[in-house]
Amino acid sequence: MRLENKVAIITGAANGIGEAAAKKFVAEGAKVVVADFADHGEEVAKNLGDSARFFKLNVTDKKSVAEMVQFAVDQFGTVDILVNNAGITRDAMLHKMTDEQFDQVMNVNVKGAFNCTQAVYPILKEKQYGRIISTSSVSGIYGNIGQTNYAASKAAIVGMTKSWAKEFGRNGVTANAVAPGFIKTAMVAAMPEKVIEKMEATIPLQKLGEPEDIANAYAFLASDEAKYITGHVLHVDGAIMM
DSSP states (O other), X not given: OTTTTOEEEXXXXXXXXXXXXXXXXXXXXXXXXXXXXXXXXXXXXXXTGGGEEEEEOOTTOHHHHHXXXXXXXXXXXXXXXXXXXXXXXXXXXXXXXXXXXXXXXXXXXXXXXXXXXXXXXXXXXXXXXXXXXXXXXXXXXXXXXXXXXXXXXXXXXXXXXXXXXXXXXXXXXXXXXEEEOSBXXXXXXXXXXXXXXXXXXXXXXXXXXOHHHHHHHHHHHHSGGGTTOOSOEEEESTTXXX
């Protein structure tokens, strides 16, 4: 098992990609803090058995983040891996986008990752070991209509990841990002079938990705197999933006 005896915090782990990641990490031998604002995360953790614990987290609140990190230490003794997976969308064309929509996305997607990484890093620095994995998006690399806020937030993840790789490397901590393409989440499943078919037609592999595809990328970057990879953005998108 690639993550045996490792302790991971996964934010946004109550559903979708985050839930798939929690399952994958436990299967690979890790202890996992299922961190999410949604109470459903408690059921996710319960289903994963003794290797998982739920923490109700608000990534925009530093106090909540600090309590989560302490919770992980209290429950499992340390932290080895942080997956900054929590994120939201508030899509709108630029001329219709409100300040609230812009600020909400930036606060959760950018400030949330900043808060969690800042809180966890001292533990990793002391251990001289750690993995920080953050979720970007193809929208953050190439932009997308109606997603000024989301694309900006996911581009920020790339910039922060590269900065962290340079800052943290001397202390044995890697920092990488994953940029998913169109993935079969509940949000996508709710779209009309014709819209999904059009999406699939634009992807060279002719199909949407599964949450497990992203979870597998997280697990690889968290493992010792990726010990010499840092500052990298791994595209998992079926070559949609090649």
